[in-house]
Amino acid sequence: MATLGNLVAGVAHEINNPIAFLKGSLNNAQDYIQEIFTYINCLHKYHPQLAPEVTNIAQEIDLEYITEDLQKLLNSMNLASERIEEISASLRTFSRADTLEKVPCNLHEGIDSTLLILKYRLKANDKRPAIEIIKNYSNLPKINCFLGQLNQVFTNIIANAIDAIDTSISGQIFADIPAKSLEINIYTKFLTQEKMIIICINDNAGGIPEEIKNHIFDHLFTTKEVGKGTGLGLAIARQIVEETHNGKLTCNSTLGQGTEFMIEIPASS
Ligand SMILES: Nc1ncnc2c1ncn2[C@@H]1O[C@H](COP(=O)(O)OP(=O)(O)OP(=O)(O)O)[C@@H](O)[C@H]1O
Ligand SMILES: [Mg+2]
The missing domain is CATH 1.10.287 (Helix Hairpins)
Known part of the structure; x- marks a missing residue:
């Protein structure tokens, strides 16, 4: 990387x-x-x-x-x-954190540069209207981290959400999909007492079936066709959040409603 x-x-x-x-x-x-x-x-x-x-x-x-x-x-x-x-x-922002040591960074900058990189995938195409990004940012303190690696986490999670939305609408005709009905919500919080940063990214796509929920973080686990997914995205994301930044990456999903990924990172990681 x-x-x-x-x-x-x-x-x-x-x-x-x-x-x-x-x-x-x-x-x-x-x-x-x-x-x-x-x-x-x-x-x-x-x-x-x-x-x-x-x-x-x-x-x-x-x-x-x-x-x-x-x-x-x-x-x-x-x-x-x-x-x-x-x-x-x-x-440049996106790749900036190729630092050897953790440096103080604003995570919102990381998320925003990731969104810009993924913009071409969010905009309307011949199959669906644009995917709306709804941001709810709180005040976050800068934290010592490898921003480049965390950007990779944001990219993997948001790219998965886009894939899930695309899958959930496949088979529907464009005219039947209301504009602004496809959403990815991103909200951030700082828990002052726990000194913990929380970033939640959720989509309103199809959700994850019960039988595969326990496998999504496994290395090489993918439900995508060959050439589309390698099954590494979430495994890498978890490693970056949990091992490199002493945090937690969890998933909460309801079939038919959507999926939320929560990233928790201690401000003193
Ligand atoms: N937001 C989501 N909604 C529904 N399913 C999801 C979502 N995010 C992940 N998944 C499921 O988890 C699986 C593993 O995700 P992961 O990112 O690790 O691999 P991948 O996306 O298949 O491949 P890649 O290595 O290209 O990321 C996906 O194949 C998909 O089945
Ligand atoms: Mg992925």
Whole structure:
């Protein structure tokens, strides 16, 4: 995982230069295009009678539409490059905890960067509307931890919740799934007396059948098809929470209603 963390941080770093260039160029392009439009408008003003060849070309290329659409395109390109910047920043936060020792971290930052990484899986697709993330964060103290590893825990649990939601709606047609009906709730609490941080992640997917509940944390236990799941996610998550951070990772699930994973980490772990 440390190697993967370095790789991710390296990639994020490498993306920064071309993206800065792209943003700068887009800004210049926007200015230039504006100037060209000013020129064309001025030309029209003093030469309203254009040669037929010129008017024909304007019609052929649908100049009016292009002019309008070009602005929209440039705006979208700007938004897209800002988004890449955000992702790159998140990748860096996400991989930051490749520290040799535990360092004080804000767990909410970890959860948020994980959510950004998983955003592409949460958004609407041709099978279902978007999955809503409902966050209820309390005030958490910073704790000494390996944030990169805890991010891995959040990723595994949230990815499982998304898989479970996708499975629970399979067979239903899109139009029958109400918008905002697919949810993942994340709430955090700090128990001041016990000095314990609690993070709960729950989904409203199908829940876990009784007969497999006792196996979900086993190494290589998976109910997913070959190529989709290796059955390592929760085993690794439990190891990170319980062995590396002296905490507890538990699951509470009701068939047909949903599943909740609770992460408890002592603030002095
Ligand atoms: N939120 C959930 N809802 C329903 N079932 C779940 C949920 N989370 C985990 N499971 C069950 O627990 C099993 C083990 O999960 P785990 O994350 O360890 O492995 P996996 O997701 O199958 O594979 P991967 O190694 O890719 O994570 C899953 O195959 C699934 O059956
Ligand atoms: Mg998994």
